[in-house]
Every structure is written in structure tokens, then in C-alpha cells.
Amino acid sequence: MVTPLSTARPDTHEVTNQPPPIAPYDASEDAALLEGLEREGAAWAVPDVRRLGRLAGSPEAQRWAEQANTHEPVLRTHDRYGNRIDEVEFHDSWHQLMRVAVAEGGAGAAWADDRPGAHVARYGGALVWGHTEAGHGCPTAMTYAVIPALRQQPELAAVYEPLLTSRVYDPGLRVPTEKRGLLAGMGMTEKQGGSDVRTNTTLAEPAGEEGLYRLRGHKWFTSAPMCDLFLVLAQAPGGLSCFLVPRVLPDGSRNTFRIQRLKDKLGNRSNASSEPEFDGTLAWRVGPEGRGVKTIIDMVNCTRLDCVAGSASLMRKALVEAAHHARHRSAFGARLIDQPLMRNVLGDLAVESEAATALTLRLAGAADRAVRGDEGEQAFRRLATAIGKYWVTKRAPAFTAEALECLGGNGYVEDSGMPRLYREAPLNSVWEGSGNVNALDVLRALAKEPAAVQALTDELALSRGADARLDAAVTRLGTELGDLDGIQVRARRLVELMALALQGSLLVRHAPAAVADAFCATRLGGDGGYAFGTLPHSADLGAILGRAGLTER
Structure with a gap:
């Protein structure tokens, strides 16, 4: 005879001994971080870092981070009519993360800030905003890093630096000078060399106008292909040289930047990493020929x-x-x-x-x-x-x-x-x-x-x-x-x-x-x-x- 179940039996799915959700929490609640900011000359930035730390640990920002990695970027090589567009679509959560990161100075803004400690403040913000997710830190890092290299060609820096140091996130491929803010990337490695960039085979041929070249070749690992500008290395007549490649040219036409595929990576799923191909791609030299590295x-x-x-x-x-x-x-x-x-x-x-x-x-x-x-x-x-x-x-x-x-x-x-x-x-x-x-x-x-x-x-x-x-x-x-x-x-x-x-x-x-x-x-x-x-x-x-x-x- 089967013994009947007790009508007072406990719920089999009662949840005990499990932690509550961690959010909200304060990512800046870290004595080593706060003391380090003061020690290195950015005490003035502590209130902003504290505010950003609270936002980073909020349920909303943590949800953005999860969604940006769940809904991965999608490559669209052509539009519905067969035109080559080479665009990457992102979930709105990616854009939310990027919007905050740029507004809070995580991209190039420190270069336009004359206060001592401005660069320390940027890294303080990065240490707390990194509690969301790491993928969107790639385009902000490269945008920050491109500026000292670009300054070696003052006429280019005069055009683009004010937009690279902007705190406005303005996505979408348009004429760079018509946007409110720009993002920059870089393309150095090629499949035959990796870190050994002197073996690069991408060629740069002078295009008539002083400082203007046409590139032909293939890059092996170029992250954040939705950026507006890229610094790339290519072999010019005078040796390995550095070039600025815009995705959209001054006349509004698309520069040749054929994205062959997005990388299927171990981690960093939210960020797109790509293999672009150059074929007659217009590029402006940065620095002298032969001094690319x-x-x-x-x-x-x-x-x-x-x-x-x-x-x-x-x-x-x-x-x-x-x-x-x-x-x-x-x-x-x-x-x-x-x-x-x-x-x-x-x-x-x-x-x-x-x-x-x-x-x-x-x-x-x-x-x-x-x-x-x-x-x-x-x-x-x-x-x-x-x-x-x-x-x-x-x-x-x-x-x-x-x-x-x-x-x-x-x-x-x-x-x-x-x-x-x-x-x-x-x-x-x-x-x-x-x-x-x-x-x-x-x-x-x-x-x-x-x-x-x-x-x-x-x-x-x-x-x-x-x-x-x-x-x-x-x-x-x-x-x-x-x-x-x-x-x-x-x-x-x-x-x-x-x-x-x-x-x-x-x-x-x-x-x-x-x-x-x-x-x-x-x-x-x-x-x-x-x-x-x-x-x-x-x-x-x-x-x-x-x-x-x-x-x-």
C-alpha cells in the first residue's frame, strides 16, 4: 500500500542558502583605488569616480553588460540591394555602455583636459566602469591611444583631435568632420607575422597628393571595425609606415574597408574583431615614411x-x-x-x-x-x-x-x-x-x-x-x-x-x-x-x- 504524501510537505523548490543579487553595489568602494587616485594627483576626480562606481554596480548597468555579451554583434556585408556596406550591428545595450564610457572620459577626453591628474582620473574611471564588461573598453582604449601618434602629423591632428577628445558618443558611419564625436581603432597585425609587424605585406602606393596613399592588403585582427578612423601599418616605398584610414571619405563616399569576417573569440563576445581587406583604400600618412613602428x-x-x-x-x-x-x-x-x-x-x-x-x-x-x-x-x-x-x-x-x-x-x-x-x-x-x-x-x-x-x-x-x-x-x-x-x-x-x-x-x-x-x-x-x-x-x-x-x- 502506498503511503499518501503529507498535505503539509515543504515546497521542493524553496530557495535557501543562496546569495541575493549582488546589484546594486558600489564598484568604487575600494580603499586602494581611492587612495591611489589621491596619491597620483587626481583627488579632484574622486567624486566623479564614486558616482561612476555606483552606476557600474547598478542593476541597469549590469544588465547592459550581460545583454551586450548575449546579443553579439552581427556583420552586414551588403544591403538588401547588393551594395557593399561592411557594417556591424550592435545590441542597444552595447550603445548604452559606450555612451556612458565616452561621456565619462573613458575615450580621448583626458588629452583635452589640462588639469594635472587628468589621465589618472581616466584610469580611475576605467577601473570602476570595468565592473560592467570589458569588450567596449577596446574602442575607448584605442581612441585614447591614437591621439599621441596622430599628433606626429599636426595637420591631421588639427582636424580630428577635437572630435576624438569629445565626450559625445555618435555611432554610425558618416563623414567624420560632420559628427559630434569620433572613435578610432588600429590595424597592425597580419596573418603571416602577428607581432612581427615588419613582415607586413600590405602595400601603400603614393596617390599623387602629398601625404595621400592607396592601400592594398589584408589585416588579420582589427578590433572595433565600426570605428570612424584607423591607424594602420603598411609598406610604403620608403619602408613600413603609419597611415590614417577613415571609414568614410570627406566627400561622403565609403572608403574601401571590406570586412571579410568577424572573429569567433574565446571571450570578449560583445566587441567585434574583424579581418578587413584594403583594395585601393585611401589613407593619409602619419609621420615620415619608414618610421611606422x-x-x-x-x-x-x-x-x-x-x-x-x-x-x-x-x-x-x-x-x-x-x-x-x-x-x-x-x-x-x-x-x-x-x-x-x-x-x-x-x-x-x-x-x-x-x-x-x-x-x-x-x-x-x-x-x-x-x-x-x-x-x-x-x-x-x-x-x-x-x-x-x-x-x-x-x-x-x-x-x-x-x-x-x-x-x-x-x-x-x-x-x-x-x-x-x-x-x-x-x-x-x-x-x-x-x-x-x-x-x-x-x-x-x-x-x-x-x-x-x-x-x-x-x-x-x-x-x-x-x-x-x-x-x-x-x-x-x-x-x-x-x-x-x-x-x-x-x-x-x-x-x-x-x-x-x-x-x-x-x-x-x-x-x-x-x-x-x-x-x-x-x-x-x-x-x-x-x-x-x-x-x-x-x-x-x-x-x-x-x-x-x-x-x-
């Missing part, structure tokens, strides 16, 4: 710093998500945030996040002061940006995987948002030069730019005597720099040591003792393991988690 290198230096900032922002977002889950989830009779081992994991992640944020803002400060003529900061920026690009972007994938694991199985499900962060995490270590390219760039600077080496040495000297483990690491670094035997094989180890010493120096000088001590013990003193969550038992986890704002919210 030198002309565009200022752009690369800027976008490399955006890679550092993007990874730092992604790491902080992943940490905030992990801590939110741990505060509201219980296991074995206690909240996860109160479990000693989980506290160690979150504390270790918090130390790493603060180190990444501190380095990002130090680099932003150097960039800001270099623009204003500080030669010492320019030298420091030259070497330290490559170091930061190598190391911070390398740490992001492991960091994000650990944060995802804090959510357990919930973190492996798309609804949590963590898989999107995890897919995004490797991007910045690939974009603007892989780890090997950046490590070799550091070696190049060490060999050819003694002022950069001296600037780094001077920076590290500021913390001398504050921590014995840091002092020992700096001494070891000096020994490594004095030994050129097998230097290329050892390049990654050398750059890693430089990055850790630099981060340690920043934390010892500017972070609370608990954070600095944990960093030096584990990253420099050998009192830690390979995985996150291996801080020594003596680490002040309460102070570290409190500093990061992770304990109560």
Missing part, C-alpha cells in the same frame, strides 16, 4: 597600460563577486566568509588585487606626468609599463579561476557571470604583445635606455630599509641585471622579479602593514605556495579583508 609606438604604450588597468579591474570585480557569495553562503555550520581557509583565499586574492591596482595607478601617474614634460617619469613609464603589462595580465587568469572556485558549482554556471570573467581573463596578456613580446621589450629597454633603468632603480630605492624581504629581492634583481648570460631565456623570470619588487615597494610605502607584510612574505619571502590561499597563519586576515571592504556590505 616609431610613429605608432606611443599608441601601443597607451594601450598596454589599458591592458594593465583592464586586468586589474577584472580581478577586483571577480573578488567582489567571490566575497559577496562567501558572505551569504553557509557550509558546515558557518558562513563561508567566516571559515578560516576561505578567509585565507579571499585575503590572498585581496592582496593581489591591491597590488595590481596600486601598480596601475602608479603607471597612470607616470603617464600623466610624462605628458606634462617630466622626463624622469617618462623614463620610468617606458620600462614599468612593459613590466606591468607582462605581470598583471599574467596573474588575471589564475586569479579569476580562484575567484570562480569560491562560488563552487554556482560559479561554473553562466548565470553567475563568472564564466564571462574567466573567458575574458587571458585577453590582456595576448593583446598588445604576448608575454614573450613584453619580456623582450623589457630587455630592449634595459639595453638601450639607461635612463629607464635608473628611473626604476630610483623608484625601488624609495622603500629601502622598510622590509628585509623586499630589500633582498631588490638586491637579487641587481645581481640578475648584472648577469647577461642566457638573458633571453631568463627574461620571464627577470621581469617577474622586477614586477614583484615594484609592487612590493608600492605596498610597503602606501598600503597598511597587514597587506604589505602578506605580500612580501608570500611573493618575495617564500612563505607562500603556488595557489592562492596560502598566506601564512600569522597574516592578519581580518585587517586585509576589512581593508578590501569584503567583510560586510
